[in-house]
Amino acid sequence: MADQARARAESIGVSIPTEATVDLSKRPHIGETIIQAILFICGVLSIFTTVGIVWVLFQQAWLFFGDPEVSVLEFFTTFRWVPEIGLFGVWPLVTATFMTSLIGMLVAIPFGLAAAIYLSEYASDRVRSVVKPLLEILAGVPTVVYGYFALGFITPLLRNIFGINTVNIYNMASAGIAMGILILPLIASLSEDALSAVPQSLRNASFGLGATRLETAIRVVLPAAASGLVAAFIIGISRAVGETMIVALAAGAGPNLTANPFDSAETITGHIARISGGDISYGSIQYTSIFALGLLLFVITLGLNILSRRLVARFREVYE
Amino acid sequence: MTTYDIDSSNANAIEARDMSIYYGAFRAVNKVSLAIEKNKITAFIGPSGCGKSTVLRSFNRMNDLVPTARTEGEIVFRGKNLYAPDVDPVEVRRRIGMVFQKANPFPKSIYENIAYGPRINGWRGTKAEMDELVERSLRGAALWDDVKDKLQQSGLSLSGGQQQRLCIARALATQPEVILMDEPCSALDPISTLKIEELMFELRQRYTIIIVTHNMQQASRASDYTAFFLMNSERAGELVEYGTTEQIFHNPKDERTEQYISGRFG
Numbered sequence: 129m130a131d132q133a134r135a136r137a138e139s140i141g142v143s144i145p146t147e148a149t150v151d152l153s154k155r156p157h158i159g160e161t162i163i164q165a166i167l168f169i170c171g172v173l174s175i176f177t178t179v180g181i182v183w184v185l186f187q188q189a190w191l192f193f194g195d196p197e198v199s200v201l202e203f204f205t206t207f208r209w210v211p212e213i214g215l216f217g218v219w220p221l222v223t224a225t226f227m228t229s230l231i232g233m234l235v236a237i238p239f240g241l242a243a244a245i246y247l248s249e250y251a252s253d254r255v256r257s258v259v260k261p262l263l264e265i266l267a268g269v270p271t272v273v274y275g276y277f278a279l280g281f282i283t284p285l286l287r288n289i290f291g292i293n294t295v296n297i298y299n300m301a302s303a304g305i306a307m308g309i310l311i312l313p314l315i316a317s318l319s320e321d322a323l324s325a326v327p328q329s330l331r332n333a334s335f336g337l338g339a340t341r342l343e344t345a346i347r348v349v350l351p352a353a354a355s356g357l358v359a360a361f362i363i364g365i366s367r368a369v370g371e372t373m374i375v376a377l378a379a380g381a382g383p384n385l386t387a388n389p390f391d392s393a394e395t396i397t398g399h400i401a402r403i404s405g406g407d408i409s410y411g412s413i414q415y416t417s418i419f420a421l422g423l424l425l426f427v428i429t430l431g432l433n434i435l436s437r438r439l440v441a442r443f444r445e446v447y448e
Numbered sequence: 449m450t451t452y453d454i455d456s457s458n459a460n461a462i463e464a465r466d467m468s469i470y471y472g473a474f475r476a477v478n479k480v481s482l483a484i485e486k487n488k489i490t491a492f493i494g495p496s497g498c499g500k501s502t503v504l505r506s507f508n509r510m511n512d513l514v515p516t517a518r519t520e521g522e523i524v525f526r527g528k529n530l531y532a533p534d535v536d537p538v539e540v541r542r543r544i545g546m547v548f549q550k551a552n553p554f555p556k557s558i559y560e561n562i563a564y565g566p567r568i569n570g571w572r573g574t575k576a577e578m579d580e581l582v583e584r585s586l587r588g589a590a591l592w593d594d595v596k597d598k599l600q601q602s603g604l605s606l607s608g609g610q611q612q613r614l615c616i617a618r619a620l621a622t623q624p625e626v627i628l629m630d631e632p633c634s635a636l637d638p639i640s641t642l643k644i645e646e647l648m649f650e651l652r653q654r655y656t657i658i659i660v661t662h663n664m665q666q667a668s669r670a671s672d673y674t675a676f677f678l679m680n681s682e683r684a685g686e687l688v689e690y691g692t693t694e695q696i697f698h699n700p701k702d703e704r705t706e707q708y709i710s711g712r713f714g
Contacts, residue, residue, distance in 0.1 A: 252515055329552040333615070335513060337565040337622055338542030347568065352555050 185426060188419030195413050203420070209383040211403075211414045218424065220383035224393035228304040228375055229368035231389060235308025236364055240315030241357070247316070248323035249345040260317070267313035275377030278306035283378065290390065298380030298392035306374050315364045322356025323349055355440040362436035366429045372397040396421050461486040461626050461656035462507055462544070467521035468684075469502050469511060476502050478684040479521065482675055484626075489652055491667035491693065492660045494677035495708070499685020500660050503677070504628050507658065508544035509537040525626075542569055545619035549631040551611035553603030553618070558595050561603045561614055562586065565622035581621060589617035590647050609640025616647065620655075627651065629659040633666065645670040664709065668697045676705045 193200055198216045206217030243263070247256050283302040287295045295301070326349050334344040350357070380392025381402055394402070400418045408414045460483040469477040477499040484490050492500040502511065509530060511517040523530040530540050542565075553561050562582045563571075571578065582599070586592040591613040595606070603614050612632055619627055629648075633641040648657055648670055661667050667674055674696040676689045689696060689705045700706040 327552070329548060329550060330554060332510070332513070332546075332548060333552045333554065333618075334564070334568075336508070336510065336541055336546035336548070337568065337618065338538050338540075339568045340538055343568045347564070348554055 182426070185419055185423040188416050189423040191411075192413065192416035192420040195416070197413060198417075207385050209399075211417055214413075216417060218396075218421070220385040221394060221396045221399050221421065222424075223385060223387075224300060224375075224379065224383070225369055225395040225397070227300045227387075227389060227393070228307060228371075228379055228395055229365060231301055231304025232307035232311055232368040232371075233361070233365060235305055236311040236315045236368075237361055239308075240312045240360075240364070241319055243312070243316040244319035244323055245345050245350075247320045249341055249349060260320070263313040263316055266309075267317070269310075271310060271371065271373040272377070274306045274310050275303075275374045277309075278302045278374055278378035282306055286390070295390040296380065296392045298378060299390045300375075300379050300393055301389040303375045303377075303379035304389065306378060307368055307371050310371065310374065311364045311367055314367060315360055318360035318363060319353075319357055322353040322360060325356065326352045358439045359436050362432050362439070366432045369428055369432070370397060370425065372401050376401045396425050400425075459486045460484060461525075462658075463524045464503065464506070465522040465524060467503065467506060467519065467523065469499070469506055470516075470518045470520075471514065472516040475682065475684040477506075478680060478682075478686050480677075480685070480687045481521075482687055482690050484656060484658055485673065486656050487652055487654075488672040489648055489657045489659060489670060490673040490675065491671035492658065492675050492677060493662075493664065493667045493708075494685070494688075495679075496662075497683070497685075498677040498679050500675075500677045501630055502685065504630055504658060504660050505546075507626070507628055508541045508546055510541070510546060512537050542622050543624050544626045544628060545622060545624035547612070547615050547619055547627065547629045547632045549634055551608060551615050551635070553606070553611050553614050555602065555604060557600045558586075558603050558606070558614060559599040561618050562621045565618060569622060585617040585621040586614075588620045588651070589613045590643065590650070591617055607640070609636050609643060612636060612640070612644060613647065616644075616651075620651075624655065626656045626658065629657060631660050631662060634662060641666070664711075668693060676700075676702075676708065678704055678708070 192198060193203070197214050203216055203218050206215070207219045208215045208217045209220050247259060251259065279302070282305050283295070283297060283299065286299070286302055287297075330348055330352060331344055334348045339347070375395045375398040379398055380394060381398070382392070382394055383399065384391060384393040386393055400421055403414060403418050463481075463483040465481050467477065467480045468475060480499075480503055492504060494500050505511045506519060507523055507530075511519065519531055521531075525540075525544070528535065554564060556564070559582055562585050563578055566573075566578070566581060573581070583592060583596075586595060591610060594610055595601075595614075598605075603611065606614060612635075616627075616632075633644050636644065645666065648659070651657060652672075659667075659671065671693045673691065674693045675687055676696060677685050678688045680686050689700060689702045691701075696705060697709055700709060
């Protein structure tokens with residue numbers, strides 16, 4: 129029977145594979161292999177770059193802390209940073225960094241979150257399609273522009289409001305506000321993603337119980353998105369801590385231990401930028417000191433990222 | 449169009465009059481008129497896309513949340529047109545509750561899931577009164593015995609059927625008069641489905657229930673009245689026939705109803 133059927137099928141031009149013609153053996157896929165190799169190299173390259181940066185930071189910081197003139201204890205427990213006379217207390221730089229970042233976040237979080245709630249819960253599709261790209265343009269403005277915006281607009285404004293004698297021409301408040309405006313689109317965009325990810329079914333449940341849009345946004349959507357929001361805020365803080373150009377231009381040159389936001393003070397990044405831009409000699413203690421500062425900055429940012437992961441895991445309201 | 453008025457001697461809970469619903473330029477529902485009797489279960493049946501869910505959602509103005517949706521006609525509830533300009537949809541939804549196709553408890557504790565509705569509606573009672581309301585609502589949804597020892601656990605820790613009953617309890621907590629159920633059992637196993645149906649029979653004493661279902665057997669065994677919807681040649685949903693469930697399933701007047709009931713299409 130089978131042979132007859134086969135003969136008939138072949139007579140009309142159809143070939144039926146016999147067992148011998150089925151080949152399931154492995155075949156080389158050269159294109160596939162090459163692509164895989166290229167992708168692997170790209171991945172490895174970025175890891176090597178990171179490792180290389182960390183290695184240089186550690187190596188130079190090791191030279192710094194190995195210098196008989198400095199000690200780790202002095203670095204963390206004294207309060208004056210004057211490399212020219214061998215004083216390496218890091219606190220003035222750290223407090224200035226935290227102060228500008230804090231002011232930045234005080235601007236960026238409320239406005240960014242409000243913008244995100246508006247975009248995700250209130251805006252029509254048309255409004256959203258116009259406003260979101262505009263926000264992203266704001267994020268694309270070079271930071272040097274924000275720096276001069278702080279110097280040329282925010283500082284005079286602050287001096288008008290609080291008085292010329294109160295507000296230094298270089299001050300942390302001005303730099304912090306500009307930084308907040310810089311980070312606002314980032315916070316808004318990330319927060320909007322987190323809010324939009326909350327399933328529509330939860331909003332419907334809330335509306336179905338007679339909740340208004342505001343009640344739904346605040347009591348259902350925000351808590352459900354909390355983990356994503358916290359992550360967005362911490363990414364914002366990391367960005368603020370690492371921001372350089374604005375603080376270098378507007379916050380002032382020269383470490384200064386002060387709690388007054390209207391004083392000038394230099395942040396870690398601002399100091400690194402100024403010192404590395406000057407004529408310090410390679411291998412000098414001033415040179416290695418900026419790597420120690422870089423390492424500290426790296427540790428702070430890394431710590432923030434780890435913290436954000438922890439918080440995301442803890443706050444998570446799983447909604448599926 | 450004929451207005452199907454079941455029995456004028458009984459009070460109607462809610463009534464649609466010439467209700468047409470549009471999404472943009474598309475007419476999804478064409479001139480539906482029907483009166484829903486109080487303290488009864490009314491089932492909406494029909495093939496996918498026949499507009500039965502859309503009609504259901506128009507009863508508590510959930511369609512308002514779709515930006516392009518627009519309505520013509522009236523929904524009359526307690527002598528008032530719910531689409532009158534001075535009516536607040538938020539107030540409507542307090543009195544006409546809704547249970548959705550997929551159980552959607554909030555990612556909060558069981559207790560907070562129930563307390564949410566009363567709280568947003570200006571609850572002014574004590575903690576003890578809230579405890580009592582939560583218990584009463586959970587008992588009402590036949591869920592109390594299952595969850596009384598774990599009220600602080602997440603609503604999402606419950607099984608699918610329990611989650612759906614939690615959603616029913618949540619709807620009961622705002623003390624609505626009408627409860628709309630949009631295919632509440634479509635994601636549940638047969639045993640959970642049966643529990644929900646038994647629950648509906650109990651709830652009928654105090655509430656009016658309208659249920660959309662794809663399941664013929666469910667409509668035939670769990671409802672008092674049945675409305676059959678079908679889309680017309682322009683793909684707009686229309687009410688074909690409305691009557692007691694007994695009559696619709698055993699003695700349909702319209703040929704299309706008979707064909708649908710006997711499984712010849714849809």
